[in-house]
Amino acid sequence: MATVTLSHVTKRFGGVTAVRDLDLEIRDGECFSLLGPSGCGKTTTLRMLAGFEDLDEGEIRVGDRVFSSSARRYYLPPEKRDFGMVFQAFAVWPHLNIFDNVAFPLQIKGLNRADIQAKTRRALADTGLLKVQNAFPGELSGGEKQRIALARAIAINPQVMLLDEPLSNLDPKLREEMRFEIKDLQRRLGFTIVFVTHDQAEAMAISDRMLVMRDGVLQQVGSPIAIYEQPASRFVFSFIGLSNFLPMEDRDGRSYVQDAPEVGPLEVPRPDSVAGPTWTLASRPTHIDLQAEGGLRGTVLRRVYLGELVEYRVRVGPHELRIQKGARDQTFEEGAPVGLSFRRCLGYPED
């Protein structure tokens, strides 16, 4: 069983708390992403899992075995953890050819020659590298280098794979391709994936479950759909997909835009999730309908065709909203007055 459990994990660098009191369970065989803006502590979390960083507080267990424990000052060194790891900058060894790169972990394990041959060839075949096994990394492209890193990581058939932004150095088309290949490998080999990324689309596409962090603090854990549909905070809402926010104020049982009551009251009831009289409305561009009459009144500032979609920038009082409609829906001219109605919106406490 390779369930990875983090309890109360905290890591400080001087005055910076890179990870604060993180509780987390990553289930056996799932693909779990750590998502958040740059500098939020994702890499630090992954490096603590790998054993490269000690913990200031807390404990990390894999199955029922303790791997890191700050209380006991016990840290299983990285080379004893039997994890596979893929680094952002590939980290393939330029002085070894592809075969030797991939065979390295097996040689370290002290397997016999025949076993090394067989397992290396399997890993190379799994990643489509058999044909170039005698080449040196310098002769290969970025995508191929990342495949070498993958092959090297899966060669020892690890239970857990750690990937730190493995796709961010690849061009967009290749990125998508590699995403599928990683998922495919996981399906065949059954390892648990911990995947670090700052790209929400990538996290949504690859994960069974994921978390969002900010400044070292866990914001939300859940399936991609749950997080997309029910972001726990305004921050998560804005980080996952395109978003619009309006500051709202309740008067006489109706909700008005705070500094522009003249645009009219909100037609939908205020979400239950908010308490006080002032709150923030959050909505996705595709969840807002446009109509000639009624709704919150606004003016079309700009209209941009995005192929299947048309994007409007609509001014509502002092605010500007992004709204996306199908190309075959009713269109509105720039400068025209429009009414906004929210098919779906969420409310968050004001910050």
Add this chain to the structure above:
Amino acid sequence: MRPRRFGTAELLLLLSILILVVVVAIPILLIFWNAFVVEGKPDFLRALALLKEPDTLEALKNSLVIAGGTTVLSTIIGVFFAWLVSRTDLPYKATMKVLFLVPFMLPSFIGALAWKILLSPRGGHINRLLMDLLHLEDPVFNIMSLGGIIAVETMYLFPFVFIQVSGALERMDPTLEEAARISGAGLFTITRRITLPLMMPSILAGALLVALYSLAHFGVPAILGTERNIFIIPTKIYEKIYASGGNFEAIRTGTMLSSILVLSAAAILYLQSLVLSSGRFQVISGKSMRPMVLKLRGLKWPLLILSVVYIALTVVLPTATIFLVGTLKTYGLAFKLENMTLDNFTYILFKWELTRDAIWNSFYLSLCAAAVTMLIGTLISYVLVKTKIRGKFLLEFLGVLPFSVPGTVIALGVILMWSGRFGVNLYNTAWIIFVAYIARYMAFALKSTSAALEQVHDSLEEAARACGASKWQAMKDVVLPLIKPGMVAAFFLIFLPALRELTTSVLLYGPHTRTIGVAIYTLNEDGETVYAAALAAIALVIIVLGQLLIKRVTRAKIESA
């Protein structure tokens, strides 16, 4: 545009070629000519017969042993300390790193002088101390031996390896090592199978530099070896030229030995270019600068002490020795306050013509050589980097020459050229040293000015031209200001080493043209140990002040930029 036949560019090219031919190419050609041509006919057999003379053969063998030993020892020490300061949690790493570079500043012949005072078999202070303490009949150490020369050379040359390797270790992508670690390898395996192989180009580059310098150095083997009849190629050449008094056979042996030096230097530089151009080891990363640090745990303090002791022994002890001996009233007196005086320094600085002249000579020779060489270097680099004209390959070829000519060879070459054979006799004047310095330091000037010029993209000059500036205006207002830091760097890169130069000037000095290095060396030869040490102490002060000055100048440059 109509192709011009002969314009400014062609003129500059011709001028550059002419300068390099006169200053570098002809002297070298003369050496080969004298070595291999007898009475107008090539004669390789006679040349080979000269090499088979027992004393030349011995010198060749010693050169090989000393260069080989110094290179191996410097590489081991350099790699070890580089690893220590960049890959472990050694306390005070940053300070130690600076300290390991200090030996670079000390002229090795001054170090040799100090070590001779401390460890010569009979008179050496440490030997005498140990013999008294332990009641021994025989001295414990003998610095005046092949092993001693290797040890002293190593002390002052290992920073070449240290700099190369610690730089490379710091620039190396740390995840290359982490990937090996997570693959199950322990630190020893990682060092052996990943780190060392990846560092190999840097290690080799540093080692080859050490080989080049230890082959060409005159000072250390002259001070520690000559008295004991231990010669290497440069000191043998010196002996031949001086013992001969112009004897033809002796000069021929000198030119033969010089040819060997040139060819070995060329071979070493060729090897180095091969090593550096193999692109298989591009491991430099921009991101994620958190190198894996080995926890030394129990070894932490012992290793720090080892490093500090190493610095104390190789830097502090010799320097202190030089200063202390420089204050003695007579050599041989005990180091007690009543035996010490500062009069030695005032005597050397203001009263004694020989040393006063030497300081003055070194000063203006270095200043003029640095200025002139820097300007010539800029001109040649400009033609090499910025112009596209036919015939440039000739200049490119000539431009490589200065890099491969050891100081002794240059000296012999200018002797052959400027001793009246071609109508100009500069022998025994300061001019001949000046000409030799230009040849000797041309490589430094070419390197830093061409690097600066390569930074100035052509489009900058073109933009100025497009704004209506003439070619000359564009040069003056755009190119020159941008390469000025490179030119200043070139100036100091020449000025400081020239100030402490010995290898070349020792073959060229006349009665009134001693340099500081020559004065220290001849004073030591004449048994004036105290004055040699006092002058060496003054030289050290000047060098340290010079280094501080560079630091200030270059830092001011960076801040104003």
